Amino acid sequence: MPKVKTHSRAKKTFTVTGSGKIKRFSAYKSHLLTKKATKRKRHLRGSGLVDKTNLDMVKRLLVLR
Structure with a gap:
């Protein structure tokens, strides 16, 4: 059985806190910010x-x- 790979985008997007909760940042903050x-x-x-x-x-x- 091969190793299970971590999703590349997910490891850049989410962080695991010390207590095991998963932290995320808000969406809709990447482009079209002038309006x-x-x-x-x-x-x-x-x-x-x-x-x-x-x-x-x-x-x-x-x-x-």
Whole structure:
């Protein structure tokens, strides 16, 4: 049985905290920023945790058990 590979984009996107939670950054902050309000861009700056509905999928991409 070969080793299971980690998804390349997922390892650049998500980080695992010390307590085992998975941290993510907000979407919609990469391009077309001129039409977005300053307040909206400021709120998109922060990070958050992956929701429990997506947790299993992200763990599978990161090959976490």
